[in-house]
Amino acid sequence: MPATHLIDRGVIRVSGEDARDFLQNIVTNDMDAVTPDQAGYGALLTPQGKIICDFLVVAVPEGEGGGFLLDTPLLQTADLMKRLKLYKLRARVALDDLTEATAVIASCDGAALPEEAGLVYVDPRLPGLGQRAMTDRDGAAEIATASADAWHASRIALGVPEGGRDFTYGDAFPHEALLDQLGGVSFKKGCYIGQEVVSRMQHRGTARTRVVPIVFVDGIAAETGSDATAGGKALGRIGSGANGRALALLRLDRVADALAAGEPLLGGGLAFSLAKPDFIRFPFPGEAGFGAAA
Structure with a gap:
């Protein structure tokens, strides 16, 4: 069971009685589907529909304090915190950056992580990505012994993009970064920041x-x-x-x-x-229907 410590990931906690509604109103994914047994994948966008930050959303069981943990790109964590505070207004929500004390680890071969790994969750984007966990940073080295290169090789083989490597934050739309293919956008929930642009791209097939x-x-x-x-x-x-x-x-x-x-x-x-992977549903060049909707 090779696992790696993803040193380029940060962790933000969103807690308080309004935490779910607060996130539901601003992020791309449907927070109603996020439970302790099912993590989510989503993003915070600019009003123009471009990705500020994408993240995995993990619901913390009530017995462990409740709220949500955002598994975020490290270099975007400070900006994401700033934006969340801006949108907080009077919502009964607490925002905490746990990055300094918390490590994110990931399975490199899709296998399960040990229970002692910490708060374990299945990567919601693709089954082949396996499990991840948030754990105490001081003990991460005992669990995660593989290099980050092994995890990235697995991710690339599956066809899953990563911000900062495969698309640029602040410049890419969710469709461009495949969020629509990886469950990162809900087209059935209510409004969120940037929703009009994303919906227009979806319905007009302009990606x-x-x-x-x-x-x-x-x-x-x-x-x-x-x-x-x-x-x-x-x-x-x-x-x-x-x-x-x-x-x-x-x-x-x-x-x-x-x-x-x-x-x-x-x-x-x-x-x-x-090389078209199974999870991509839009037609590639040369396939029937290409050009009707990208």
Whole structure:
């Protein structure tokens, strides 16, 4: 059971009698579905619909204090705290940054973590991501002995993007970062910040840019940040990679044009092809229905 300490993750606690309603009114996911037995995945957006921060949401059992813990990207934690405080107003909510004392660990192979790992929860995005846990930082090294590279290799193989590596916070829409494919957006709940933009993209099918998994023909992944091109025209950017695979933020309509013209897709000068995972429901270039909705 290899597990790793994700040192690039922070933890925020949202507690108090209004905690659930407070989050329900501002985040993209449906908080009514988040229970001690079922974590959630969502994001806080700008009013223009771009991702400020995405996170996993874990409900704490009432016997352990109640409220919710947000498993967040470390570099976004301070900004997320600032935004949450801004939206708090008169809500009966307490906000605490627990990052200094709390570690997030994750299974690298989808296997279960031991009960002594702390507050254990299943990653709600994909079953293959396995379990995660929040535990005392001082004891994390005893449980998590694998390198972070092992976890990222697993994530990349599954096709799951990560902010700061595969898309840019403050610049990407939820559809571009696949939140709509990974259960990170509810299209049935009420209003939340940025909801009008996200709903419009969903109903009009205007998400032309997406993070998608790719496979390099020669088995060597291009460096993160390399340009993706075809026929000398820009397609997008290569994100995180491992074992000859990567994630790339691409204009899929331009990819379709390149494929139709017989032009090779290149990342950092290395040829690649798209690799569609089972969880992605929108059509890829070359599939029936592509262009009707991205």
